Amino acid sequence: MDTTNEVKVQEEYIEKVKKINEGKNPKYNILTMGCQLNENDSEKLCGMLEKMGYTKTDNVKEADIALFNTCCVRENAEDKLFGKLGELKRLKEEKGLVIAIGGCMMQEKHITDKIKESYHFVDILFGTHTLYKFPEDLYKAIEEKKKIEDIIDVDGEIYEGLPIKRDSLIKASVTIMNGCNNFCTYCIVPYVRGRERSRSPKSIIEEVKHLAKSGYKEITLLGQNVNSYLRVEKEKNIPFDEYEGVNSFATLLRAINKIDGIERIRFVSPHPKDFTDDVIEAIADCDKVCKLVHLPLQAGNTKVLKEMNRKYTKEQYLELVDKMKKKIPNLTLSTDIIVGFPGETDEEFEDTLDVVRKVKFEQVYMFIYSRRVGTPGDKMPNQIPEEIKHKRFNKLKELVESQIEENNQKYVGTVQKVLVEGESKNNTLMLTGRTDSNKVVIFEGDKTLIGKLIDLKIVSEHMWYLKGEVLN
């Protein structure tokens, strides 16, 4: 399919909506749920809306459009969406607010059915594969007063050249691939984001070069499974053009490392089973690639991992960590863990604690298992009672927090390279930035330091942040 032509069609719709909006100064409010990929999608939606003449407001009461970019990885996001929709009903009646809902949750039929039945005042529903068509959907909703449902089940194409309005002037996310082929049995993502497809090396490199020219210092490469970048294309003989030597994730890291102006490169999320030696070597060799690697564990017990379809054992995970620690100086690790997967016994859960004790993660993102309609996990008979899941969660949290406290002590007295991101949210007299290991550092300093990579002496630790001092 010719996606360039499709993008041109959308540019025409952008112009049409812009005309309607002339002299009106309309506003939009956006609520984004979920992961960094969704945030990056929201930046694209904001880019389109701003080109159509809308400006952003944080107050939905002032808005002409309320937009939700939804996530469905865990159940609390659903409660949040339905709660918010209830609140918006009155605004819809009073001032004709346009309500649009997009993203992963819209790929789930039981959710869209519920919206159509109980929240029929919603104007636009669009899915993950039709985000690029938002200008057309919006035009039809406001000009033709139609209810729009624009959701398809086939894998979307990759659309290049959509407008984008980024949240930061210093850090930027770049999506390198869409979808997932792994089908972990707890996870809804493969069903709502479709199969893996990679962006072309050229379009990624050009985007990063453009970001570097615009003054961006840190790039985060995004994908559900970044270290299998271009794998499917190679396996299925889908042609792609190599560009600046890029034909894999490792070569992509190396090529981006050469781009002048970029100072830091991060990536989320890799899969342990695809962590090949060439990627480990690239991380070790590339000075701009941060030495914090997010390596989702999910569970520490081999039987549970098998049930989860993760394709590695406890021992293989630990061996990988050992190998990485040996090959990458100053490596730090973060992870995702799910507690209470169906059938997990107390004993098996102990293996998760054991891995956490051994690896000493810099950061652990902890989740209580949440049943997702349509996944194999949801059909497993031996679901764990809520109170046991919570007990395990608290036990894990206690361990993680004690490790973080201990780990924080190691920073005190050291000098850390910090990328200064801006004023601290809680105290605008202070600046905030992050270490290579992604720890927040708050310090007093001149605003001219914003956007610079500087050395800070760490003077104290406060659980979720460190305090630093500028070295003179």
Ligand code: 5AD
């Ligand atoms: N329940 C709980 N956590 C989940 N995750 C994915 N699916 C589920 C689920 N059904 C977690 C995984 C993943 C992270 C993004 O969300 O840990 O890595």
Ligand code: SF4
């Ligand atoms: Fe979900 Fe597993 Fe794919 Fe990650 S790798 S998106 S957890 S199925």
